[in-house]
Amino acid sequence: MSYIRFRKHYLHIPYLVLAALEFLALYAIFSLLSPLLSIAGVGYPSVDTNAMSANLFALILSCGTLAMGGYLAMVHESVSALFFRTLVAYCFVGGIGLKLLYLVVPTADPGSTNLFWAVIVASFVVIVLRLAFLRIVDSEQLVRRVVVLGDGSFAASLLDEYEHNMCALGVRIIGCIADSPNGTVAADKLLPKPEDFYKFCRQNRVSEIVIAQQERRRNEGGWLPVPQLMECKLRGIAITNGIDFYERELKKAKLDMVHPSWIVFSEGFKASKTRDFAKRSLDLFISLTLLAVTLPFIILTAIAVFLETGRPILYSQTRVGMLGKEFRIYKFRSMRQDAEKDGKARWASANDDRVTRVGAFIRNTRLDELPQLYNVIKGEMSIVGPRPERPEFVSELKDKVPFYDTRHYVKPGLMGWAQLKYPYGASVEDARGKLEYDLYYSKNHSLLMDFLIMIQTVEVILLGKGVR
Structure with a gap:
């Protein structure tokens, strides 16, 4: 068996082994490199690295790899793409994460020079480790x-x-x-x-x-x-x-193979009051924290939208939430004011000419979604869950896509499993594809899965995936 199931989510053992090996390598690099640099007079000798510093270094860079999809992408990527992804994960995502962490825990900071060399050496060592691991584990003898x-x-x-x-x-x-x-x-x-x-x-x-x-x-x-x-x-x-x-x-449910008995008799699709309470508490903590951290960006975005196209700055739509209950969702306006002047709902298309210049930027960076923190605080949405759809589209999709209504038994979210795994949906066929991932999430969702989705959404934001 090459996988384990933890909290209803399948975890492949080879990836867990690789993650453990990388963590040990990062720990060793940080522990050994910093003192050596200090002795050579290159590093920052007045700071003694300790076990806590090394653990935090290894943990943050490992999270950077996970955030940039480094483990899953390595199967199909070329060496150059793997190299670029690792550098972004370590030097950009990991570097920012470590600097923010050192503001909170300054005693863990080894000094900028030590940190720079540790990250650079770690990047090259881990790339070699992954290539060797991939060659061994994916060989015909062990596959x-x-x-x-x-x-x-x-x-x-x-x-x-x-x-x-x-x-x-x-x-x-x-x-x-x-x-x-x-x-x-x-x-x-x-x-x-x-x-x-x-x-x-x-x-x-x-x-x-x-x-x-x-x-x-x-x-x-x-x-x-x-x-x-x-x-x-x-x-x-x-x-x-x-x-x-x-x-x-x-990590999806093949819709053509799904039948009612699979839903009725499967281990998943279970409601839990304890999990709902924990998820709601986490939603409130994360949404309030994000609101405080992103407040300057919210103000700047509001000013930019107003200067380009005037009022209204916010745009609201009716969406279908949990158990089919409708609610108003809020976004920064990214389209012209006459985007739907005839009153008809339209799918967004690639290179949509209704999107403004500011709108294109805030869509790529997901800044247009920040007002939905209000929906999370209010309890209409969660941080993680299937993206809510408009009632006009829901009525059409329920008739054309089997089991579409099952996604409404989970609270909709700011980010979701389908958004990670499927490109932007703008048709009935796309809705079928996204539903396969939404069904998997509805069946198996847990706090662990929510945590993994939140980390991996970093890649979506940085690379502008799934934007139209």
Whole structure:
């Protein structure tokens, strides 16, 4: 097994091992480099680094890596892209985080020169460590080999997602086993149908079989070798439902495979008063803290909007919240005053000509969303949750997208899982794609997952992802 499930969220063991190795490397670099620089007369000798300083250094830079998506991106990125991402994570995000931390804990500050060299050396050491780790863990000798049973649209979709979006280390889908004569999987992805499944798995070092058959084929007496699958299961080969594989590896619920019984009988989708109280307390603490920290930016943004297009500075819309209750959401106005002069709701489009110059900037930096802190304080929204949609679009999407209303059983948020994983949605098809991630969040959300989403949203803001 290459993953664990903690607080209903799947955590892949290779990433946890890599994070632990990086933390130890960062701790060692900070502990050893600073005294050596001081002896050489390059550093700042009057400050003694201690265990607390080294731990804080390693923790903040590790959070910087997580914030910039360093662990998940390394599977598909080139060495140059990995190098750039690590430098941004350490020198920019980590550097700012450490400087802010040293204002609160000045005794942990090793001095600017020591810190500079520690960050630079850490960046190069960690890049080498990641490349070596990736080469070892993702090698054919250690990789977890997976076979898909099925050759219909579900199986084809899974293969496509695997090739383009799979971010898990140490996973290799070696092909599909056809279950019908008229499948949609490409011929070069098909494996010969085995006579003995367990023998086939042993010969090909397969550790998991994913069942991704079409539901209609099962109803029509499609081929499912239950006795052989039972033998594989009892002899140590994992047997996984396609929707569970999607959830575990891609962190979403494949909408075409979702059915009511999955929602009714799954472990997730559980309401908890204790968790709701803790989440509400955290929302109030974070929103009030953000309001205090961003107050200068709020004032400057209001002035900039007023100077460019005059009043009103704020723009409000009706959105659908928890349990379908409507509320007014507030933003800094980023479009012309006549953006919807005919009164019809429109999806935002790429390079939308209704967006002003100031509006483009505050959208890219997410400054236009700051007034929604009021909605969080009021209790209509949370810091983390599915983004609320307009009633006009909700009415359309409920008719066209199955299970769309399930997202309204969780309080909407300023930032969300779908915003991290899916580009800006501006169509019914995009709404389907985002719902797959919203369903995963609705099923598995916890304070740990909220924390991970908040950290990773830093990358979205810095790189301007998902903005139109």
